[in-house]
Structures are given as structure tokens and as C-alpha cells.
Amino acid sequence: MSALSQFTQSINWSDLGDMILRVAAILLCLIVHEVSHGLAAYRLGDPTAKMNHRLSLNPFRHLDLFGTLMMVVVGFGWAKPVPVDPRYFKKPKQGMAITALAGPASNFILAFLSALVVNGLMGAISIRGEGTALLTAARFFYLLVLLNIGLGIFNLIPFPPLDGSKVVAMFLPDRAYLRWMQLERYGMFVLMLLLWTGVFDTFLYAARTHVMNGMFSATEFAYYGAQNLLR
Numbered sequence: 001m002s003a004l005s006q007f008t009q010s011i012n013w014s015d016l017g018d019m020i021l022r023v024a025a026i027l028l029c030l031i032v033h034e035v036s037h038g039l040a041a042y043r044l045g046d047p048t049a050k051m052n053h054r055l056s057l058n059p060f061r062h063l064d065l066f067g068t069l070m071m072v073v074v075g076f077g078w079a080k081p082v083p084v085d086p087r088y089f090k091k092p093k094q095g096m097a098i099t100a101l102a103g104p105a106s107n108f109i110l111a112f113l114s115a116l117v118v119n120g121l122m123g124a125i126s127i128r129g130e131g132t133a134l135l136t137a138a139r140f141f142y143l144l145v146l147l148n149i150g151l152g153i154f155n156l157i158p159f160p161p162l163d164g165s166k167v168v169a170m171f172l173p174d175r176a177y178l179r180w181m182q183l184e185r186y187g188m189f190v191l192m193l194l195l196w197t198g199v200f201d202t203f204l205y206a207a208r209t210h211v212m213n214g215m216f217s218a219t220e221f222a223y224y225g226a227q228n229l230l231r
Contacts, residue, residue, distance in 0.1 A: 017136075018139065021136070021139055021140045021143055022072065022143055022147075023072065024140070025140060025143035025144050025147050026068065026071045026072060026147055027059040027063075028110075028144065029071070029107060029110070029144065029147045029148050029151050030059065030062050030063065030068070030071070030079040030151070031057055031059055031062055032106050032107065032110055032148075033079060033103040033104070033106060033107055033151060033155070034054060034062040034079050034080070034082050034103065035054070035055055035056075035057070035062075036102040036103050036105070036106035037049065037054075037082040037084070037099055037100070037102055037103045038050065038054045038055045038082045039055060039102070040098055040099045040101075040102035041082070041084045041088075041095070041099045042055065044088070044089050044090075044095045044098065044099065045088045045089060045090070045095075046084055046085050046086075046088035046089060046095070046099075047088070048083045048084060048085045048088070049082045049083060049084065052083050054082045054083065061080075062079045062080055063079060063080060064077075064078060064079050064080045066192070067079055067080075070195065071147065071150075071151070077151065077154070078151075078154070078155065078162070081161060082099075084096065084099055093169060093170045093177065094170060096166045096169065096170070097166050097167045097169070097170040099166070100163035100164075100165075100166030100167060101163065101166075101167060103152075103155055103163055104151070104152040104153075104155045104156050104163055105152075107148040107149070107151050107152035107155075108148065108149070108152045108211075110144060110148045111144065111145045111148035111149045111152065111211075111215060112215050112218075112219070114141040114142075114144035114145045114148065115141075115145045115212075115215040115216050115218075115219045116219040116222050117137075117141045117222075118138055118141045118142050118145060118216070118219075119216065119219045119220055119221075119222040119223040119226075120222040120223065120225065120226045121134055121137055121138040121141065121226070122138060122223055122226075123222065123223040123224060123225065123226030123227040123230075124226045124227075124230060125138065126223075126227060127226070127227055127230040127231060128230060145212060145215065145216075146208070146212065149208050149211050149212055149215070150204070150208050153204060153207045153208055153211065154200075154204060157200070159187060159190075159191060160180065160181070160183040160184045160186075160187035161184040161187045161188060161191075162187075162191070165180070165183075165184075165187075168180070169181060
């Protein structure tokens with residue numbers, strides 16, 4: 001959609017106001033992601049996250065300094081891992097996989113809902129004009145789409161300690177499972193090195209662009225719906 005393309009190109013990411021919106025969007029993405037992990041584990045019988053106050057909406061309980069910085073700079077990052085005790089699960093491997101998938105799933109859901117709002121706002125802007133409030137709201141929700149998709153895709157990479165590694169682990173035999181999970185203590189250092197050298201860049205940006213285009217196309221009806229309502 002040409003209107004959306006022009007809108008995204010008009011955003012000045014170096015502007016202080018846009019940076020404030022970006023930080024606010026990052027905090028919301030990370031909170032949703034981590035609380036979803038904790039809620040999934042809690043529903044499966046593990047109270048560890050609740051006991052450690054990780055079901056809180058307080059962003060400072062979830063932020064990882066380097067992971068948050070990566071979100072600000074490149075749009076891909078992570079938060080402080082939610083503590084999970086698989087001994088509470090009836091089926092530990094499956095419980096860990098479900099708990100892990102809850103985070104990225106919540107990000108994709110929030111991204112889709114945000115894309116719906118962006119298209120609706122862009123339809124309103126095309127009729128009412130570029131009011132400050134409408135543009136600010138559209139920029140914020142566009143950031144939510146961008147960052148939630150980036151966070152969701154990044155965490156699905158099957159590399160310890162990312163969420164995707166828990167899904168892979170579900171299919172491993174017990175001995176291999178234990179060795180795979182032990183890689184988490186070293187995985188973050190390797191992951192930082194890979195991010196620093198840009199190994200994942202091409203894949204991450206291509207995947208994010210593809211998913212974003214799909215979401216905006218799937219929610220395009222909101223653009224025309226808003227136009228019809230306001231005419």
C-alpha cells in the first residue's frame with residue numbers, strides 16, 4: 001500500500017520523539033513476551049515465575065541491559081529469562097516447549113493487532129489529514145509491529161538459550177536433551193558474538209520484512225474500513 005510505504009519512509013528515527021516512542025514500544029514488547037512465558041508456565045503448574053514476581057507489568061523486572069540495547073539499535077533482542085522449573089510439569093519437555101513458544105506467539109499476536117490498528121489509522125489519516133495525534137499513534141503501533149515481529153522471529157532461532165532451542169529439545173532423547181540444555185550457560189556468549197559479526201542479519205531482516213508485509217496485507221481491510229466509516 002503506497003500510503004503505508006510513504007508513512008514508514010517519513011519516520012525520522014533520530015528524532016527524540018520517535019526515540020521515546022521506540023523505547024515505549026520496546027518495553028511493551030518485552031513485558032508481553034516475558035509475562036506470557038510466566039503465565040504459560042503457571043498454567044502448566046509451575047509457580048516459579050509468580051514467586052519471583054515475573055508476572056509483573058513492571059518492565060524493570062524483565063529487562064536485560066544488552067538485550068534491550070540490541071532491541072533499541074537493531075530491533076532484535078531479548079529480555080531477562082523467566083525462571084522455570086520443569087519438575088512441576090507433568091511432561092517436562094513438552095511443558096518447556098509450550099512455555100518457550102508462548103513468548104514469540106504473544107509477540108506475533110500483538111504485532112498482528114498492531115498492524116490492524118496501523119492500517120485503520122492510515123485509512124483515517126487519508127480522510128482526516130495528518131493530525132499530530134493520528135500520526136503519533138500510527139508511528140507507535142507501526143513500531144509495535146516492527147519490534148514484535150523482530151523479537152518473535154529472533155527468539156524462534158533454535159539456538160540456546162533462545163526459545164526455539166526448547167522446541168528442538170522436545171524431540172531429543174533424554175541424554176541428548178540434558179546436554180542440549182546445558183549449552184544455555186555458554187549459548188548467550190556465542191549468541192552475542194554471532195550478533196556482533198552479523199551472522200544472523202540477512203536472515204532476520206528478510207524474515208521480518210516478509211512477515212510484516214504479510215501482516216499488513218492481511219489487515220489491509222482495516223484501511224478501507226476506516227475510510228468508508230469516515231467518508
